[in-house]
Each structure stands twice: as structure tokens, then as C-alpha cells.
Amino acid sequence: MKGVRKSFGDITAVDGLDLDVPAGICLGLLGPNGAGKSTSMRLLTGQAIADEGEITVLGHTLPAEAKIARGEMGVVPQLDNLDVDVTVEDNLAVYARLYRVKDVGAAVDRTLQIARLTDRRKDAVDKLSGGMRRRLLLARGLVHEPRLVLLDEPTVGLDPQIRTELWSLIDNLRGGGSTILMCTHYIEEAQRLADEVAVMTQGKIISRGRPADLIREHAGVETAEIYGPPDKLAEARAKAEAQGLRVRPAGPAIAVVGSERATDGAVPDDAVVRAASLEDVFVLLTGEEAE
Amino acid sequence: MASKVGARRLEPAAITGVMSREVANFRTFWKATTFSSVLEPIIYLLAFGIGLGATLVDGVGNLEYVEFVGTGMVATAVIFSSAFPSMFGTFVKHRFQNTYDAILAAPVDVEELVTAEVLWISLRAGFYGCFPLIVAMFFGLDPEWGMLLVPIFAFVTAIGFSGLGMATAATVGKIDHFNYVTTLVITPLFLVAGTFFPIDQLPQWAQVVAWLNPLYHLVELVRGAAFGFEPVDFIHFGILVAFALAMWRLAVSRMEKRLID
Numbered sequence: 001m002k003g004v005r006k007s008f009g010d011i012t013a014v015d016g017l018d019l020d021v022p023a024g025i026c027l028g029l030l031g032p033n034g035a036g037k038s039t040s041m042r043l044l045t046g047q048a049i050a051d052e053g054e055i056t057v058l059g060h061t062l063p064a065e066a067k068i069a070r071g072e073m074g075v076v077p078q079l080d081n082l083d084v085d086v087t088v089e090d091n092l093a094v095y096a097r098l099y100r101v102k103d104v105g106a107a108v109d110r111t112l113q114i115a116r117l118t119d120r121r122k123d124a125v126d127k128l129s130g131g132m133r134r135r136l137l138l139a140r141g142l143v144h145e146p147r148l149v150l151l152d153e154p155t156v157g158l159d160p161q162i163r164t165e166l167w168s169l170i171d172n173l174r175g176g177g178s179t180i181l182m183c184t185h186y187i188e189e190a191q192r193l194a195d196e197v198a199v200m201t202q203g204k205i206i207s208r209g210r211p212a213d214l215i216r217e218h219a220g221v222e223t224a225e226i227y228g229p230p231d232k233l234a235e236a237r238a239k240a241e242a243q244g245l246r247v248r249p250a251g252p253a254i255a256v257v258g259s260e261r262a263t264d265g266a267v268p269d270d271a272v273v274r275a276a277s278l279e280d281v282f283v284l285l286t287g288e289e290a291e
Numbered sequence: 292m293a294s295k296v297g298a299r300r301l302e303p304a305a306i307t308g309v310m311s312r313e314v315a316n317f318r319t320f321w322k323a324t325t326f327s328s329v330l331e332p333i334i335y336l337l338a339f340g341i342g343l344g345a346t347l348v349d350g351v352g353n354l355e356y357v358e359f360v361g362t363g364m365v366a367t368a369v370i371f372s373s374a375f376p377s378m379f380g381t382f383v384k385h386r387f388q389n390t391y392d393a394i395l396a397a398p399v400d401v402e403e404l405v406t407a408e409v410l411w412i413s414l415r416a417g418f419y420g421c422f423p424l425i426v427a428m429f430f431g432l433d434p435e436w437g438m439l440l441v442p443i444f445a446f447v448t449a450i451g452f453s454g455l456g457m458a459t460a461a462t463v464g465k466i467d468h469f470n471y472v473t474t475l476v477i478t479p480l481f482l483v484a485g486t487f488f489p490i491d492q493l494p495q496w497a498q499v500v501a502w503l504n505p506l507y508h509l510v511e512l513v514r515g516a517a518f519g520f521e522p523v524d525f526i527h528f529g530i531l532v533a534f535a536l537a538m539w540r541l542a543v544s545r546m547e548k549r550l551i552d
Binding site for chain 2: 006008042045046047048049066067068070071075077079081083085086090091093095097098099124140
């Protein structure tokens, strides 16, 4: 994507976005709600048309060749849009046909194994648990062995156990050499799964790199979390900022980022010092609280 | 491994792929659809054909009233089994189930999606539209070879009404707005189609209005198939084909506006 802009009335969802995804990596597009991540995904599938800029997907220019490009990519949506009355295997078979898969039966068997749903193939989707449905949704996007996989908030709204299950599946996919573009607003998800992270806010990417590099560049080595009454936090904040350190809210505490550079008691002895994280980077760059 | 996706319009693989989804879903509710398709004409024929025919109306022209209503009921079955599934089905799949987002993330474009949906609904309506005719045979309607053309007439008409239904679903803001369409469009079309009373006994202006009603042309064609075609039936059929093409294109246009940001 080069200089891509997309507005809806007065709202600019994507604002001069430049984004390239090298083959074979998992790129995490990390941003708060409303950053323009889902609109970017729709632009990549041709379900939204850019007002300005150029989009090329797998060598195909959009929107003219969007249909051809879609044939080579798999999309796992944020919302569950499975056919709930239809069996698991029929859900997969329908999409295998839509993607022009030659051997539909073999593709269904393969993706059932990926989703670990082979023994539930004859069940209607509404008989599956939430985690199984998400695995099926992921498998549906892989039924045609796509060159590029778009994951739009793949674990949003799921409980921690199901989220971990999904992460394991996505990790396998990544290990298999698939190219993945994953939108998420979960820091941990990006940190665990993405080879590179692009932080997006207000329709554009404001920083990009490997998670460790981003942390080193923006957050340093350590972060000190300071707890206490408001006047103590205000005093600590003032001291840290006087030394040029960046301070961010962290729930009931404040976090002094890059605290290894603090001197003269800017960080109280009772502060909890931990390694700097991608969450620190996210909050510093976007000004949003992390999820 | 997947075959290469072409860039050309209206690819059969895309259309049959979308229809295969409809078939998979239809397998879960075909019994209820068939039940109502058989029972409804029986109820109508008992109420209007037997009830009205035995008490107030002897017949229409040379036809017994049950023959007149039985043939006219095909149009009722077609509009009910095309316009309503199209309106409500499209709205639900788009706004509540996000089904179209999933399909359009695959190598299918809006024109193919709409075409497949319209074709599927019309095939069903073409099939179920014949049920009143079959039921009417049990009430005394004589079978004729020309009746074999009725599924084609019903199919073409259903393309128009399912296209109209999709265009409506793509236009309204809320599902409740279908009430306006049902009251202002569907009900008048259904009543003033020549199903229950002959149009040629209405005032001149009403006869002109009836010619604008696609269902009237279907009713005339079905009666032609049952009691003998006339040259004017070519015009009736031509109007239905034009209606089908116009509504199909309208549905594509409205759905493109709705589905592509």
C-alpha cells in the first residue's frame, strides 16, 4: 500500500498509509480501536476502494484485479460469519468451491485436521463450542492454501484459554512459512505471534520493527511502576519528567519508561522495576491504554 | 491446490460456488418450505375456489372458479417465494450474519453474488410456483402439455421479484421498513394480478395499471398454458423477461453500493 487514503464522510479512516508485508513473515498491525486496521484489511480485499494511493497484493493491482488477488489470499474475519445450521465439513466445502479448489474433499480433510475438528465434521456449527467455531473460522480461511493470510482481530472477545488455542494454531501457520498480516489491538498477541509489528493510529503507521527493536528504540531497557496515593504519584511523575523520562499511566500506578536512566531518586525504592515491554511502546506512541 | 481465478465477469465457478452455499443451507429447512408450499394453495383453493365458487361466483367466462383461482395462484406462490426470501434473506445475511462479507473475501464479486442469489431463489420459486397448479388438478383442473412451460414462466418472473427484493434489502435502513414495501407494493401487485377476479371487468384505468404489474402477465401466461395460448402471450412473456433483466441489474447496482465501501 502506498499513500493510501480512505474517508467515510468527514472521518478519515486511513490517512496516507504506506505498508508492505515481506513474504514469509507475520506482520502484526497493532493499533487501538478506530485506528483504521479493519478498513485497511477491507482495502486489501477490494471490499473498500481507496480514495487515493496504490494497492498491490501479491503482484495484482487493486481494485481492478481484486478478485484474482482474493483467490490467492485467505481472510479470517473478526466476526464469526459461519453458516450455523450447516455442518462443519459443508462450511469448509462451500468455501473450497468458492476458491476453485480442485479436490474439495482433500482440502476439507486437510483443514479439518488443522482445526482439530475431524471428529466433529458431521456436526452443525451451532453445536460447537466458541473455541471450536473460531478454529473452524481460521481453517476456512486456509482451505485453499493461500499465499497470504489476513487475520482481522483473530482472538477478539475470546476467553484466555481459547485465545491460547488460537495462538497455537496461528503459530503453526507462521512456522509453516505462510505470509500473515494480522490486525490486533492486543499487545500480547502481537508480541507473541508477530515477527514485525507496525503500530497504527489515526489511519497511519507511526512506527514499525521487530518487537525487541521497537522496545529498545522507544522504551529502553526497564520500566518502573510506582504505586501510591495521588500526591506521591504526582511527585514521582514531576521528578521523572524533569530528568527527561517518559511517564505513562498504568492502571492505578504510573510507569516511568526507560527508568534505567533515572538518577537522584527519581524512581522510589519501592517501585516495581520490570523489563520494558511492547505495551510501553504502544501506550507511549498511541496515547491509548493497552488491552 | 486451487485453480487459477479468472478476471472475467460472471464466472460460472463463482456463481455455482455461491449457490452451493444456498443448497447446503436449504437442506436444513426444505421440509418447512415444502410443507407451506403445498398447504397454502390448498387453503386458498378451499377458501376461494370452493367457498367463494360455491356461494357467490359460478365461474369466470368458460372457466369454473376453482380453475380460474388455481391457475392464478401460481403468481401468488411465485411472488411469495421470491420477493420475501430475497428481501429478508438478503437483509439477514448482510446485516446480521455478515455472510456476504465472507463470500466477498473469496474470489467472488458483487455481480456474481447477486446473480447466484437471484438464480437460486428463482429456481426454488419456479419449482414451488407450480405447486398450486398441481394442487388444483386434485380440485378438477385438467392437465395440459402447455403446463410444462409454467416452471419457465415462474422462473423468469421470480428473477424479477427476487432482484426487486435484493434491491429493496440493499436500500432500506431497518428490517421494519419492509412493512412499507409489503403494504404498498407486494400486496397491491398480488391482489390486482387477475388471480381472484378478472382484470377485463375492471375500469379502463385499472386495466392499464394491471399491465404494469408483472404478476398479471404471469397469470395470463399460466392460463394460456392451461387453457390455450394466444399471440398476445408473446408480449406477456417479453414483458416478464424485460422485468427480470431490469430488476437483476437494479439489484446488482444497489448491492454494489451497499457492500463495497
